[in-house]
Amino acid sequence: MFTNLTKLDLKDKPCLSEAGSPKLCMRALPGEGAERSCAYDGARVVLMPITDVAHLVHGPIACAGNSWDNRGARSSGSQLFRRGLTTDIMENDVIYGGEKKLKAAILEIATRHDPKAIFVYATCVSSLIGDDVNKVCLEAEKELTIPVIPVNCPGFLGDKNIGNRIAGEVLFERVIGSGEVLQEKIPRSINLIGEYNIAGDIWGIIPDLNHLGITLQTAITGDAKFDDLRSAHRASLNVLICSKSLTNLVRKMEIQYGIPFIEGSFYGIHDTSETLVKIATALNDPDLLARTLVYVKKREDETRKVIAGYKKVLENKQAILFTGGVKTWSMVSTLAELGINILAGGTQNSTPEDFQRMKALMDPTAQIIEDTSSAGFLKIIAEKKPDLIVAGGKTKYLAHKTRTPFLDINHGRKLPYAGYDGMIQFAETLSRTVLSPVWGHLRREFPLKESEQDDS
Amino acid sequence: MTHSRHYQGNPQKNSPALGATLAYLGVNGLLALLHGSQGCSSFIRLQLSRHYKEPIPLNSTALLEDSVIFGGWEHLKKGISVAADKYKPQIIGVMSSGLTETYGDDMVSALASLRLERPDLNNMPVVLASTPDYIGSMQEGYQRTVEALVTTLAGHQIKTAGQFDAQSIANSNEDPALTIALLPGCHLTPGDVDELKELLMEFGFKPITVPDLSISLDGHAELEAAPVVQGGTLLEDFQRLPKCRACLSFGLSMEKAGDILKNTYQIPHFNFPSLTGLTATDTFILTLAKLSGRAVPERILRQRSRLLDTLADFHDRLGGLKIAVALEMDLLYSLASSLVEVGAEITVALAASQAGIHRLSLPISIEVGDLETLEERAGQSTLIIANSNGRQAAGLLKLPHLRAGLPVFDRAGYPQKRWIGYEGTQQFLFDTLNSVS
Helix, strand or coil: CCCCCHHHCHHHCCCCCCCCCCCCCCCCCCCCCCCCCCHHHHHHHHHCCCCCCEEEEECCHHHHCCCCCCCCECCCCCCHHHCCEECCCCHHHHHHCCHHHHHHHHHHHHHHHCCCCEEEEECHHHHHCCCCHHHHHHHHHHHCCCCEEEEECCHHHCCHHHHHHHHHHHHHHHHCCCCCCCCCCCCCEEEEEEECCECCHHHHCHHHHHHCCCEEEEEEECCCCHHHHHCHHHCCEEEECCCHHHHHHHHHHHHHHCCCEEECCCCCHHHHHHHHHHHHHHCCCHHHHHHHHHHHHHHHHHHHHHHHHHHHHHCCCEEEEECECCHHHHHHHHHHHCCCEEEEEECECCCHHHHHHHHHHCCCCCEEECCCCHHHHHHHHHHHCCCEEEECHHHHHHHHHCCCCEEECCCCCCCCCCHHHHHHHHHHHHHHHHHCCHHHHHHCCCCCCHHHHHHC | CCCCCCCEECCCCCCHHHHHHHHHCCECCEEEEEECCHHHHHHHHHHHHHHHCCCCCCEECCCCHHHHHHCCHHHHHHHHHHHHHHHCCCEEEEEECHHHHHHCCCHHHHHHHHHHHCHHHCCCCEEEECCCCCCCCHHHHHHHHHHHHHHHHCCCCCCCHHHCCHHHHHHHCCCHHHEEEEEECCCCCHHHHHHHHHHHHHCCCEEEECCCHHHCCCCCCCCCCCCCCCCCECHHHHHHHHHCCEEEEECHHHHHHHHHHHHHHCCCEEEECCCCCHHHHHHHHHHHHHHHCCCCCHHHHHHHHHHHHHHHHHHHHHHCCEEEEEECHHHHHHHHHHHHCCCCEEEEEEECCCCCCCCCCCCCCCEECCHHHHHHHHHHCCEEEECHHHHHHHHHHCCCEEECCCCCCCCCCHHHCCCCHHHHHHHHHHHHHHHHC
């Protein structure tokens, strides 16, 4: 009943360290303090932004209770995805098994919340007590008119990356192309893979796509509706935005549905333009490409004009970038656009390819942060004394203790940073952080030492 | 029981291991080690961090599939020794998880075995708290951990004399008749604990607070962020616990920890289920007066007098409140009973777990329930009091929502709130009234 790991193609997993790369994705040692997360977390990150379905966590309170509605993924419609739903496995369930409870919960949620589908997440404890989540989902589905989809992602399977891949498998096997959907391709339509609409990021991208006549079939899975996901196979192109861990999904979609894929990023002016041009090229429409080239030039000029003032503030500032996955390299170019030098960059959850790309973009003297624990973080701040830190929310309050300007770019943030408008937002927020008068107060001695008082 | 349902919808519960983390975060020099998979600790760090706006040091034994097959016993030993070597903490505090409790790792024998293999770690105190995710909520995890702390560390003999500094020697020469052990429950904020200590000092007492979040999670800039807890109860303070004049515990959940001190060291123990509200504070202040043999200080009487005046000024508005409350039990009881005594009506009272449900009572029955239940029942109320996750219910019902409990991530300054004592009660009533106006 555990997820069949061989089926997941983990053999070609991106965790083999390449020459020159640090050992990324290395197994965390007990007691080492690596501060990473688990496979369940990885699966929920990918699937939980699907807005009009119920996400039911079959586990004790630690899995759902501590984590529901805690990411910044936003919806333009249904808010059902934000509801924390869990079977809340209790002592008696551990002893007698939780299958009956799970089935009853699925049926009750179907009635109470009228979801388009129910995703059921297995966890460490439910797997350990031998609950057959697949079987229960199948049984429940027979009594309902909606799909009930098991996600076998107990935390002990490994890191977040593995959970991402499991989620990709689930989408491929159970969602995309399922149900009574049309098969023919929609011209000039794309899927954005690994875009979770954090803080409404996607709404900064869609207007540009629409202007060019490109249709967004669905994001996987930001602001995604279940029915749109089912028809994701009708898109003409997959654009992989974040999370190399969903490469398995785009590869399989290419084989099964003949959808080619490209990689891209919507963080920063350069990457946004490049991605739009790549999309137009891949869609094989000369007219679209011509229009796109003109359009991105215009948008770049507009955007650069607006951010010029911010750039003056930020130019030559020394930054430490402490983030993970694809964000490592996409952020490097965003910061470079603003004239910010990167002293060191972190690589949590990044693949060797992410790493190599980042390395290529960074100054050769820039350091790669290998120790991603709090201790490693503090050490690098103390060594480098940066002007600002750009990192995920996890390190936010730690960074504040170092009295260094800090910008949160991860899922906890409130402001969208994607696309051209996102770049403006990003530059504005970063300038506000750097210019804030509070850092001066934080660094001022008080009271002054007596000798200094005498001098004045 | 409300549970005709087989699921929790919008749970208000947090995991017991989160409560354990909180208790450990109030002990100076301690490294907290969660025996579980990496997600367990990751979610706790995120949840506590967005509540306190503080870095949360929490380590993990990072269990993977092989340990599920072969058991995590060796992982725990390895985790303790790696953490001890790498971070050199004064104390290691371990808590278990649903994963490790399900396959039954014996933490006691793992520690005993480690001590045989690593005699150099013999002087390192290791606290073991059993906090399976599937029993209780944050309050139970915190409770079990405070009990484990008191049991393991009270009277602890520090073996290396070098660790004594001048301050602790001075402390140990203090008159034990003035030293009082305080055991605050997890319903008290760092601000509350600070206030509590100040009240004790008004009577001339020297409090030892276990755990002491008021000097670790109070959000101060001087904190040198580190993998071990800074601030909080000192190991030397634990050593002095057996000689305390009395032990005062706060919240019914802390009663057992207080009884451990009472039964082991024959210290008088008084439990106060609540410190919010006029009568609850009266009881507490009278106990302090009696223990100290002093009259109630003028400043405190003045605070009481101000509270009385507030009650008179706002009695009509307070009497018109219909409040739906969903909180962990000790906080639920503290806040709700202080509202009941000023004439407000509690329309719904939902506790996160069973703990204390048969011993604490309100005019309406307290039931165990989630925030979906709150949403279903709070329709006729004028105010919701719940943690920030109650925002979905409040939004749907278009009701004002006073944030309390944990997590509170969308309001500034909750961990600094003081809602205990006469002044704190007055502030709580103001906050309540201002959230409905």
